[in-house]
Structures are given as C-alpha cells and as structure tokens.
Amino acid sequence: xxxxxxxxxxxxxxxxLGEIIFSIPTLLILAAxxxxxxxxxxxxxxxxxxxxxxxxxxxxxxxxxxxGPNFLYSEPFNLQILPxxxxxxxxFGTLALVxxxxxxxxxxxVLSAVYLNEYLKEGLFKSFINQVIGNLAGVPSIVFxxxxxxxxxxxxxxxxxxxxxxxxxxxxxxxxxIKSTEEALKAIxxxxxxxxxxxxxxxxxxxxSVVLPVATPGISTGIILGIGRIAGETAAILFAASIFxxxxxxxxxxxxxxxxxxxxLYYEATSSPFAGINRPxxxxxxxxxxxxxxxxxxxxxYIRTKSQKKRKGW
Amino acid sequence: MVTVLNKFMMSNNRENKIGKEKEKKRTSRDxxxxxxxxxxxxxxxxxxxxxxxxxxxxKVTAIIGPSGCGKTTLIRSFNRMVxxxxxxxxxxxxxxxxxxxxxxxxxxxxxxxxGMVFQKPNPFPMSIYDNVAYGPRIHRVSDDTxxxxxxxxxxxxxxxxxxxxxxxxxxxxxxxxxQQQRLCIARALAIxxxxxxxxxxxxALDPIATAKIEDLIWELKEKIAVIIVTHNMQQAAxxxxxxxxxxxxxLIEYDKTKKIFETPKEERTKDYVTGKFG
Amino acid sequence: xxxxxxxxxxxxxxxxxVLTRPAPSVDVLQLRGKEYLRRFFSPxxxxxxxALSSFIITILILFFLIQQSLPILQEMGYGQYALPLxxxxxxxxxxxxxxxxxxxxxxxNFVTGSTWYPKYLSFGILPLIAGTLVVVxxxxxxxxxxxxFSAIHLSEYCPLKIKNIIKPIIELLAGIPSVVYGFVGLxxxxxxxxxxxxxxxxxxxxxxxxxxxxxxxxxxxxxxxxAISAVxxxxxxxxxxxxxxxxxxxxKVLLPAAISGITASxxxxxxxxxxxxxxxxxxxxxxxxxxxxxxxxxxTSVKPMTAAIAAEMGETAVGSVHYSALFGVGLVLFGxxxxxxxxADLINSRFKKKFGRAR
Numbered sequence: 001x002x003x004x005x006x007x008x009x010x011x012x013x014x015x016x017l018g019e020i021i022f023s024i025p026t027l028l029i030l031a032a033x034x035x036x037x038x039x040x041x042x043x044x045x046x047x048x049x050x051x052x053x054x055x056x057x058x059x060x061x062x063x064x065x066x067x068g069p070n071f072l073y074s075e076p077f078n079l080q081i082l083p084x085x086x087x088x089x090x091x092f093g094t095l096a097l098v099x100x101x102x103x104x105x106x107x108x109x110v111l112s113a114v115y116l117n118e119y120l121k122e123g124l125f126k127s128f129i130n131q132v133i134g135n136l137a138g139v140p141s142i143v144f145x146x147x148x149x150x151x152x153x154x155x156x157x158x159x160x161x162x163x164x165x166x167x168x169x170x171x172x173x174x175x176x177x178i179k180s181t182e183e184a185l186k187a188i189x190x191x192x193x194x195x196x197x198x199x200x201x202x203x204x205x206x207x208x209s210v211v212l213p214v215a216t217p218g219i220s221t222g223i224i225l226g227i228g229r230i231a232g233e234t235a236a237i238l239f240a241a242s243i244f245x246x247x248x249x250x251x252x253x254x255x256x257x258x259x260x261x262x263x264x265l266y267y268e269a270t271s272s273p274f275a276g277i278n279r280p281x282x283x284x285x286x287x288x289x290x291x292x293x294x295x296x297x298x299x300x301x302y303i304r305t306k307s308q309k310k311r312k313g314w
Numbered sequence: 315m316v317t318v319l320n321k322f323m324m325s326n327n328r329e330n331k332i333g334k335e336k337e338k339k340r341t342s343r344d345x346x347x348x349x350x351x352x353x354x355x356x357x358x359x360x361x362x363x364x365x366x367x368x369x370x371x372x373k374v375t376a377i378i379g380p381s382g383c384g385k386t387t388l389i390r391s392f393n394r395m396v397x398x399x400x401x402x403x404x405x406x407x408x409x410x411x412x413x414x415x416x417x418x419x420x421x422x423x424x425x426x427x428x429g430m431v432f433q434k435p436n437p438f439p440m441s442i443y444d445n446v447a448y449g450p451r452i453h454r455v456s457d458d459t460x461x462x463x464x465x466x467x468x469x470x471x472x473x474x475x476x477x478x479x480x481x482x483x484x485x486x487x488x489x490x491x492x493q494q495q496r497l498c499i500a501r502a503l504a505i506x507x508x509x510x511x512x513x514x515x516x517x518a519l520d521p522i523a524t525a526k527i528e529d530l531i532w533e534l535k536e537k538i539a540v541i542i543v544t545h546n547m548q549q550a551a552x553x554x555x556x557x558x559x560x561x562x563x564x565l566i567e568y569d570k571t572k573k574i575f576e577t578p579k580e581e582r583t584k585d586y587v588t589g590k591f592g
Numbered sequence: 593x594x595x596x597x598x599x600x601x602x603x604x605x606x607x608x609x610v611l612t613r614p615a616p617s618v619d620v621l622q623l624r625g626k627e628y629l630r631r632f633f634s635p636x637x638x639x640x641x642x643a644l645s646s647f648i649i650t651i652l653i654l655f656f657l658i659q660q661s662l663p664i665l666q667e668m669g670y671g672q673y674a675l676p677l678x679x680x681x682x683x684x685x686x687x688x689x690x691x692x693x694x695x696x697x698x699x700x701n702f703v704t705g706s707t708w709y710p711k712y713l714s715f716g717i718l719p720l721i722a723g724t725l726v727v728v729x730x731x732x733x734x735x736x737x738x739x740x741f742s743a744i745h746l747s748e749y750c751p752l753k754i755k756n757i758i759k760p761i762i763e764l765l766a767g768i769p770s771v772v773y774g775f776v777g778l779x780x781x782x783x784x785x786x787x788x789x790x791x792x793x794x795x796x797x798x799x800x801x802x803x804x805x806x807x808x809x810x811x812x813x814x815x816x817x818x819a820i821s822a823v824x825x826x827x828x829x830x831x832x833x834x835x836x837x838x839x840x841x842x843x844k845v846l847l848p849a850a851i852s853g854i855t856a857s858x859x860x861x862x863x864x865x866x867x868x869x870x871x872x873x874x875x876x877x878x879x880x881x882x883x884x885x886x887x888x889x890x891x892t893s894v895k896p897m898t899a900a901i902a903a904e905m906g907e908t909a910v911g912s913v914h915y916s917a918l919f920g921v922g923l924v925l926f927g928x929x930x931x932x933x934x935x936a937d938l939i940n941s942r943f944k945k946k947f948g949r950a951r
Contacts, residue, residue, distance in 0.1 A: 017839070022745035025738040026758065029813065032806045033765045036776050108642050115639035121400075127941070133646045135933045139653065140867030142898045143922045146905060147653045150660055150919075154910065171649050178646070191436035195498070198395060198430035199449040199505055200422050204635040209448070214439055232769025235869040235902055266771050269778060270874060279779070286772050297767035301760045 037290070044287030047280045053288070055086020056249055081273040083281055087288060089249040093258040094292070096251050097165045097241065098231050104170030106223055109177030110212075116178070117185040118207055137175035141235040144168055148240035163254040165241030172236055173226035180225065184218020185211060217307030224300035232293045234262040244271075261289040346371040346509060346539045347392055352405040354384075354391060361387050361401075363563040369556075371508075374531060374540045376554035376571065378547060380591065383560045385543040389511045392541070393428040394421050409509075426453060429502030433514045435494035437486035437501070442478050445486050445497055449505035464504055472500035473530050492523025499530065510534065512542040516549065528553050547587060551575050559583045657926055660919035662695065664715060665702060667913065669693020672705035672716050675913065679713035687713060687913045702920055708880040708895075710904065715917040717924065719882045723797070723894035726883050727872055728865045730801030730890055731808060736858060738805075739812030743854075746813070747820040748842055759814070766810035774874030777803040782875055791891060795877035798890040803871045808861040815860065819853020820846055852939065859936040863929055866898075873899040897921050 059081050120126050148168035158164045188211055196206040212219075230236075243257035244267045251258050265285045268274050347369040354362035362384050369375050377385045390396045391407060394414060406413040414424055437445050446465045465482070469475040474496040478489070486497060495515060502510060512531070516524040531553050534540055544550050550557055551571060558568040559580075567574060567583045578584045585591060631637055667675055667690040674690055705716015746755050777799055786794030823846050831841040847854075877893025880900065884892065895903075901918050908914045 019745075019749045022741055022749050025742035026745045026750070028738060029742055029762060029765070029806075029809055030758065032809075033761055036768065036773070036806075039776060039780060040772065108645050111639045111642035112645060115636070115643040119636045119639065120643070129643060129647065131933070131937050132650055134937065135930055136646050136650055138863045138867065138929045138933050140869065140898055140925050140929060142869040142901045143653065143657070143867075143926050146660075146901060146919060146922050147656055149905075150656050151652060155656070174646060174649070189436070191432060191434060192438060194395065194398065195430075195432065195436050195438070195501075196448070197398065198393060198425055198432075199452065199501065200425035201448075201452045202422050205452055207635070209452070210438055228767050232767070232771070234769070234771045235898070238902060239905055262769060262771050265775060266870060266874070269775050282775065286775050289769060290772050293767055293769055294764055297764050298760075301763060 040283060040287050040290055043280065044283035047284030048287060052086045052284055053091070054088050056089055057083055057087065057245065058085040059083050059245070082277050083268065083274055084278065087261065087264065087285055090259045090261045090264045090285070091288065091292075092250055093242075094231055094261045094289075096162060097169055097237065097258060097260060098227055100162065100166030100254075101169035101173055101230050102223060102227060104166055105173040105177050105226060108170075109174050109222075110181050110219060112174075113178045113181035113185060114207060114212075117182050118203070118211070133175050133178055136171075137179070141172065141233060142238070144172055144236040145238045145240065148236060153240050159255060160240060160243065160257045161255045162241060162251050162258045165237050165258060165260075166254075168236050168240055169230040169233060172233065173230050176226040176229060177219075177222050180222025181215065181219050184215040184222070187218065188214055217303055217310075221300045221304045221307075224296050224303065228293050228296035228300065231296065232262060232289065234260075234266055237263060261285060261292075265289060344371040345369065346410065347541075348408040348411075349391075350406040350408065352388075352391065352407060353403070354387060354396065355402045356399065361563055362391070365405075365565045367558060367565055367568060369509075369539060369541060371539045372535060372537065373556055374535045374542065374554040375556040375558065376550035377541065377543045377558045377560060378545075378550050378586070379560035379566075380586065381545075382562075384563045385560055386513050388560065389430075389513060389541055389543055392509070392511060393425050393430055394419075395430065397421070426505055427507055428509045428511060429505060429507035430511045431495070431498050431502055431513065431515050434518050435491060435498050437489075437494050437497050440486065441483045442486050442489070442497060443482040446500050446504050449501060453505060468500040468504035471503050471530075471534070472496045473526060473533075474500055490523070492519045492526060495519060495523065495527065496530070499527070503534075507538060509539045509541065512540065514543055514545060517545060524549070547575075559586060561586070654926065657919055657923040661916055661923045663688070663691060664913060664916035664920045665695045665698035666691045666693045667698065668701040668705070668715065669695060669698035672701040672707075672714075675713040675715065676707075676709075684713055702917075703924065706882055708900070710908075710914045710917065713913060715913070715920070717897065717900075717917075717921055719880045720895055720897045720900050720921060721924075722882055723876070723880070724866065724896040724898070726797045726889050726894055727800040727804060727876060727896050728862065730797060731804035731865050732858070732862065734801060735805035735809050735812055735861065739809050739857075739861075740816055740854060742809075742813050743816035743820055744842055744847070746817045748838070748846070759817075762810045762813055765806070766814075768807075770807065770868060770870040771874075773803050773807055774871040777871060777875040789891060793877065793893065795875055795893055796891050797876060797883065797894045800872045800876040800894070800896070801890065803875055804865050804868055807868060807871065808865050811861045811864055812857045815857030816850070816854045819850040819857070822853065823849040855939060856936060859932060859939070863932040863936070866932065867925070867929055869898040869902050872896050873902050878903055897925055901925075 116126065116129065120129075145168070148164055152158045152164035152167055153160055192210050192214065193206055196210045197203070201209065237258075237260060241258055242260050242263035244259070244264065246257060246259065248256065249259070265282060268278075268282045268285065269276075345368045347367075349365050349367045352362055352365040352367075353360070365388065377388060379385050387396060387401075390399070391401070391403065392409075392414075396403065403415055405415075407415055409424070409427065413419075414421075438448065440448075443465055446468050447461055450461055450464050466475060466479075469478065474493060477493060478484075478497075481488075486494065489497060495518075499510075499515070516527055519527070528549065531540055531542065535555075542550075542553065554571045556568070557571045557574040559566045559574060559578075559582075561582055567578060567580045569579070573579075574583060575587050578587060632640075667687055670690050670693045674693075675684075675687055678684060678687060678690070702715065702717060703721070704718055705714070706718040707714040707716045708719045746758065750758065778795075781799050781802060782794035784794065785791065785796065785799055827845050827849055828841055831845045832838070836844070876896060876899060878895045878899060879893040880895040881892070883889035883894055901921050904914065905918050908918060
C-alpha cells in the first residue's frame with residue numbers, strides 16, 4: 001500500500017510565532033477544564049461505591065448538644081454533624097425534577113417554535129417575541145428562584161414542592177428548547193414544505209408528517225441540552241422546591257419538597273453544621289452531579305454531529 | 315399523540331371538491347385551465363400583467379420566455395402556491411370552469427387535482443415507497459394492498475419502477491439526480507391529478523436523464539394535461555403541442571407549437587425563438 | 593338565470609363548515625371576521641397560544657417582582673435613612689407606616705444607598721451593585737482577551753482535526769453546573785489565593801472573577817470563533833495575495849470584519865456573568881461593604897447582588913422589609929439583564945440592516 005506511492009518533496013510547515021502565541025489561551029482553557037474535572041474525579045472517585053450510589057443519607061452528631069427540643073434555637077458553636085451514607089434520594093430527586101420540567105417545557109417549546117417558524121410572518125411582532133424569548137433566556141436563575149417562591153409556593157399555594165420545581169425549571173428550559181427547535185426547523189429547506197403542500201397536504205399535515213420528523217435530531221439536541229442545564233440548576237430551586245433532608249426519602253406526591261443533588265452539594269459545602277466535615281462525601285456528590293450533567297452534554301453533542309453528517313445529503 | 319392531535323385539528327372537507335359535476339369524459343378539446351385577466355403582485359411588483367390563457371386538457375403546453383418573465387409565477391398561480399409567496403391576485407383562474415381564487419375555495423382539494431414537480435428534485439428524506447405513498451396516505455387511500463398498487467402504478471407511469479422495484483425501502487437520496495426527479499414525478503402522479511405542472515424539471519439533470527423525462531412527458535399527455543415551464547427552446551419544441559411565450563409578465567403569444575417556432579405572429583416572439591435575446 | 597338557479601349557486605359556494613374547513617390563502621383573499629375565528633381554532637391558533645407563553649411568563653415574573661418590592665420602594669421614598677432611623681429608635685417592626693412614599697424616589701434611594709445592613713434596616717444596594725461590577729468586570733478583563741485569542745487560534749491556526757476535539761470540550765466546560773464551579777473554587781482556589789497573596793481569607797472578588805471567567809469563556813470562544821470563521825474567505829485571500837503575513841491578515845482584516853460577532857459574544861457573556869449566582873456566592877465572601885476604588889478592590893470580600901438574594905432569602909421572614917428589599921434587588925437584576933439583552937438585540941439588528949445577515 002505504501003510502496004506504490006510516488007515520493008513528492010514535502011514542504012515542512014513552519015510553526016510561526018502566531019501559532020505559538022495564540023495557542024496559549026486555548027491551552028489555558030483546556031487546562032482549566034481538565035483541572036476541574038480532574039480534581040473532582042480524583043477526590044470523588046474513592047467515595048463512589050455501590051453503597052454511596054444506592055444508599056440513603058444519614059447523619060451523626062460528632063460533638064455538641066444532643067438532639068432535643070432546644071436543638072434548633074441554641075447556637076452551639078461546637079456542634080458538628082457528620083453526614084454519611086448514600087445519595088440515592090438526591091439522584092432520584094434530581095431526575096424527578098428534570099422529568100417533570102421537561103414534560104412542561106418540551107410541548108410548550110416545540111409548539112411555540114413551530115408557530116414562530118412556520119406560521120408567523122416576519123414583522124414587528126415576530127421580532128418582539130424573539131426579543132422576549134432571548135430576554136427570558138438571560139434572566140438570572142436566582143430571579144427565577146424568588147419568582148418561583150412567591151408565585152408557585154405562595155400565590156398558588158403549592159408550597160415548597162416538586163410541582164413548583166417542575167414549573168420553574170420548565171420555564172428556565174423553555175427558551176433553550178424554543179431556540180434549538182427553531183434552528184432545526186430553519187435548517188429544513190423550503191422545498192420539502194412546498195412539495196408536501198403541492199401534493200395537497202394542509203399546513204399542519206406538512207408540519208407533522210414532514211417537517212417535525214426531519215427536525216427531530218435538532219429538537220432532541222435541544223431537549224438534552226435543556227436537561228443538562230436544569231439538572232445542574234441550584235438557585236432556581238433554592239426556595240421553591242428543595243430541601244436538605246426529609247424523612248420521606250422519595251417524593252411520593254408532587255406537593256412535597258424534593259432533595260436534589262445540586263442543593264445538597266451546596267448546603268453540604270457551605271452550611272455550618274456540615275461544612276467541611278466530610279469533604280469526600282461532598283466530592284462524591286459533586287462527581288455524581290458532574291457525571292450526570294456531562295453525560296447529557298456529551299449525548300447532545302453526539303446527536304448533533306451525527307445529524308450534521310446526515311444532512312450533507314440535502 | 316400526534317395522530318390524536320391530527321384528528322382533532324385536521325380539516326376533513328376533502329369531499330368538497332371543485333367541479334362537482336358528474337364525471338364527464340375528458341377530451342383534448344376541453345379547456346382545462348383558463349385565466350381571465352389574471353394580474354398578480356408581489357408587494358409593489360406587478361409580476362403578471364393581464365394574462366388571458368386557455369390550457370387544453372390532455373395536451374402538453376410549454377411556457378417559454380427569458381428569465382424573470384413570470385413563467386414560474388404563472389404556473390404556481392394555477393395551484394395556489396403563490397399564496398405561500400404572499401401574492402396579491404386579481405382576475406380569475408378557472409379550473410374546469412370554476413374560479414379557484416374564490417373565497418371559500420378548498421385549496422387542499424385543489425392541490426389534489428393539480429400536481430407539481432419542482433426545478434430541483436426534492437424527495438422527502440424517507441424511503442422511496444414512503445415518498446410515493448405520501449400523497450395517497452394524506453388523502454387516505456384505504457388500505458395497504460391498495461397503497462402498494464398505487465405506488466407501483468405511479469412508479470411505472472414515471473418510468474422508474476424497473477430501476478427501484480427491488481429496493482423500495484431504500485432512502486430516496488440513494489438515487490441519482492434524474493431518478494430523484496422521476497421519483498418526484500411519481501410522487502405527484504400518485505395522487506391522480508388531472509393536471510401536472512412542471513417547473514423546469516430537467517434543468518438540474520444531465521442529457522440522458524432529460525431525454526428519459528421528455529419521453530415520459532410524451533406518454534403522460536395521453537391522460538392528463540401537462541404544463542411545462544422551460545428555458546430550453548428545443549425541449550419546448552420537442553415535447554409540447556402548444557406554446558406560450560411570456561415576456562416581462564405579459565403573455566405575448568400563445569399558439570400551436572409549430573406556429574410559434576416557425577411562423578410567429580409577434581416580433582418579440584420571433585426575436586426570442588431565433589435567439590436574438592435570451 | 594332564474595332566481596332558484598342563482599340561489600342554488602350561492603348555496604353551493606357557501607362555506608360548508610366554518611370551523612373545519614381547510615385554510616384558504618389569506619394573503620390573496622381579504623380577511624373577514626369569521627376568518628380570524630377559524631384561524632384561532634386551528635393548529636395555528638393553538639401553537640400561537642403556546643408561543644405567547646414566553647411573553648406571559650416574562651410578564652408574570654415582572655409583575656411579581658414589582659409587587660413584592662413595592663413596600664421597600666415606597667418606604668425608601670422617604671430617604672435612605674428613614675428605615676435605619678426607625679430601626680435605631682426601636683420601631684423597626686413598624687416599618688410599614690412608611691408605605692406611602694414615592695416609588696420613583698424610593699427606587700433612586702434604593703439603588704444609590706451605600707449601606708446594606710439588613711439587621712438595622714439599611715437597604716442601600718450600592719455595595720451589592722459594586723460587588724457585582726467588580727466581580728463581573730474582573731471576569732471580563734480575564735476572559736475577553738483569553739477568549740478572543742483562543743477563538744482566533746481555533747479558527748485560524750488550529751488544525752481541523754484537533755479543533756473538532758477542542759470545540760466540544762469547550763462546550764462541555766459550559767455545561768458544568770455552577771455549584772460545582774463554586775465548590776471547586778471554595779476548596780482549591782480560595783486557600784491558594786490566600787496563600788499567594790497573604791490574605792486572611794481567600795474569599796475575595798478575585799476568586800469570584802477567576803471562577804466566573806472560566807464559566808463565561810465558552811460563550812466568548814464559541815461565538816467569536818463562529819464569527820471569525822464566517823468572514824468570507826475572499827477577504828483573507830485578498831490580504832494574503834497582497835503579501836501580508838498570516839498574523840497581519842488576522843489582526844487587520846479578519847478581526848475587524850468579525851467585530852460585531854465578537855461584540856455580541858462579549859455582551860452575551862456579560863449577561864451570563866451578571867446572572868451567575870452559586871459560584872460567586874460560594875467564593876466571594878459575602879461581606880456587603882463598598883469595595884475600595886483601587887486595585888485593592890479585588891482583594892476584598894464582596895457580596896454581589898445575586899449572592900445577596902441567595903444568601904439572605906433563606907433567613908428572611910416572608911413579607912418583611914428585608915424580604916421586600918431582596919425582591920427589589922431581584923427587580924434591579926431583571927432590569928439590568930433586560931437592558932443588556934436589549935442592547936445586544938439592537939447591535940444585532942443594526943448589523944442585519946448593514947450587511948443583510950445577523951452578526
């Protein structure tokens with residue numbers, strides 16, 4: 001195979017100064033990524049065990065006052081509580097939150113994008129709606145959090161609950177899904193729709209039989225990106241949905257609060273009775289959270305590259 | 315869930331067809347499509363100016379003219395595809411005597427009667443079978459065996475059956491350009507239209523594929539009216555019985571093909587067919 | 593034609609069933625009353641209502657933010673010292689008697705007040721705004737140069753195969769949850785900074801800036817890289833054909849051509865940085881003092897707006913003055929991000945007009 005190749009004189013590419021200088025920032029970014037990833041894997045991996053992933057959390061007092069009626073009102077400075085055990089309820093909680101939120105965001109988002117792209121004409125109203133969606137995408141997550149608390153928990157009286165979490169996370173994922181569905185729909189050449197309409201299909205039939213099936217990879221990418229985003233969301237559920245520990249470990253009804261991985265990690269790492277006591281436990285939680293989120297991101301990227309290759313045929 | 319949604323929202327009035335009179339025997343002396351003082355605007359652009367045209371049934375009519383003269387817009391106005399482009403229409407277009415631009419026209423049923431083939435082959439990203447079956451499925455042809463028959467017939471009419479009969483489930487993009495275009499023709503024929511509109515169907519194809527499609531058109535004229543827009547004058551001369559020459563949105567001359575090419579009445583027609591401008 | 597015949601013709605042309613008839617074109621025909629109704633009860637109307645949902649959500653958020661922050665704005669209409677005075681005199685619980693102040697002056701006092709000390713009912717958010725500005729400003733100072741140069745590298749210097757591996761990795765970086773960033777920052781960056789700069793505590797604005805810059809880098813890099821790659825290669829070829837080096841071409845031709853995309857990425861990054869909560873909460877220290885106006889500002893502990901809300905809301909009684917003040921901070925945040933978004937849209941649309949395409 002090699003022997004029959006003609007030997008051409010090769011020109012060696014000189015590595016210019018530009019290349020070296022410009023590659024430094026990229027290397028810095030890559031370094032940051034691998035450092036963060038590495039540190040979490042390094043400290044978190046030893047903690048991961050079957051028990052950790054499937055067990056339930058427990059807490060023991062290290063020293064300080066025992067649990068009693070005055071426990072919450074006294075401020076024992078030497079109180080320390082050691083968390084241990086597993087994080088299965090938190091994994092369940094995060095998954096429960098995500099599923100419900102996606103269940104709200106996907107129908108609403110896909111249909112909105114269908115309207116914006118297929119039915120609405122270009123004009124003032126369309127650019128206004130696009131601006132509104134872009135704005136919604138940029139609203140800080142903590143603002144969503146306090147909104148969720150005052151609207152879902154207080155006004156609608158859902159309380160601190162899974163249901164509130166579904167709505168607020170669904171609203172946060174909505175712009176992502178709308179944008180990626182719109183991109184997917186825009187990428188479909190006009191010819192398909194025209195051919196379908198010329199065959200006597202109505203607009204809605206064209207959308208459901210031709211346009212949406214073809215747009216499915218793009219929409220799926222958007223959904224998975226949305227999942228990744230809301231699985232890692234803390235501030236939004238801080239007040240309206242999450243709880244650090246509750247005795248009923250798995251959400252049995254939607255009006256109960258839910259234990260989520262993100263909130264658990266935050267509270268663990270920063271709240272005084274627990275902070276810093278069981279760092280490995282925290283690293284384990286961080287690793288599981290990171291793993292779940294990165295998994296979804298990787299799936300999304302994979303779907304996207306695969307469908308881009310297929311698209312070359314058009 | 316989509317089918318439930320569909321049933322809820324889909325229009326059902328396909329029975330309200332245009333031209334409800336009893337099935338007459340169609341002869342080639344019938345006027346299939348007639349335009350009366352058809353004027354069309356795209357915003358301020360007056361694209362079609364006072365077109366008066368009578369297209370005969372079971373004949374091939376070619377529409378020729380230089381780029382931008384409105385040929386494509388004209389045939390797109392026959393099956394109301396200009397609605398997608400945001401056109402304003404005045405005047406009438408009669409299909410079998412009924413104005414299709416009336417308020418209340420069932421556009422979906424209209425497009426069942428008129429098929430269209432586009433310039434660039436645009437098969438759906440589905441299998442060959444699904445592409446051809448798309449139209450019949452939408453118009454709810456009853457069952458699978460019937461569907462198989464319809465697909466096979468359409469592919470035969472499009473002179474494609476022999477080449478694909480063993481790979482009906484292959485993706486449509488595996489076919490060559492010419493085959494894809496014939497697939498689009500088969501797809502259009504599958505809904506059993508009375509008229510076939512073809513917008514420069516061969517411009518993206520090589521000469522061999524073009525020849526095959528021209529043969530196809532020649533056969534099709536026995537059953538349906540074919541209206542073909544083409545840049546290629548030799549093609550128009552080969553394939554059509556009637557030719558319309560358009561220039562800058564106006565219908566300059568419309569007559570038997572032989573007359574247009576050999577003894578045209580108008581000066582501009584003569585200039586165009588002799589190649590003085592293109 | 594006789595009357596019967598004419599009537600028959602009219603009836604034949606009547607719409608058979610208004611609600612289920614398929615849509616005739618409405619560009620060609622005039623819209624009549626029934627048309628709107630029919631369009632509403634069709635797939636178009638149904639999906640249209642869905643599309644309105646984003647608008648409705650935004651309005652809801654705005655409404656509740658305003659509703660809950662009205663008390664503090666009204667109370668501060670009497671000046672930024674009215675509440676602290678009341679509290680100092682021991683009548684802090686009666687803050688509601690100030691509920692008829694002017695909202696606009698209240699808002700101005702709220703935003704310009706330089707003391708944030710909820711315990712004594714002092715709710716000036718200037719320190720919080722300053723904290724946000726310091727952290728975000730520092731993050732931009734770090735991220736923008738690195739991001740732009742990295743984008744240049746990826747689009748111009750990097751071999752394609754390697755680029756196709758690096759780009760997804762950078763996207764993954766964007767996907768990491770902010771708590772994880774905060775966590776890593778808290779455990780590693782903060783002590784390290786304390787060591788390097790000999791500080792008592794490493795929880796400073798600098799820590800926040802560094803972490804935040806890593807979080808916004810993917811935004812800057814991916815969008816800028818797209819912008820640079822989108823420059824027509826004719827520009828590049830023309831420059832090289834004139835004898836310019838690659839470096840000169842990049843600097844003098846490509847960058848200016850891609851400037852609007854790069855600006856868009858920067859503005860988007862600013863928007864993201866302003867809204868970031870958990871990471872800055874965990875590493876910035878949470879001391880709501882005005883940072884000094886010197887380089888020292890990066891080495892002080894600050895409390896950005898987002899962190900203030902997140903940290904204090906948990907211990908605040910619902911409906912109290914503090915609660916309302918935190919909603920006021922949320923309202924200001926909403927307003928700032930809306931402004932940033934608006935500016936970004938403006939730039940985008942101006943560019944569309946100039947060049948006929950976005951960015």
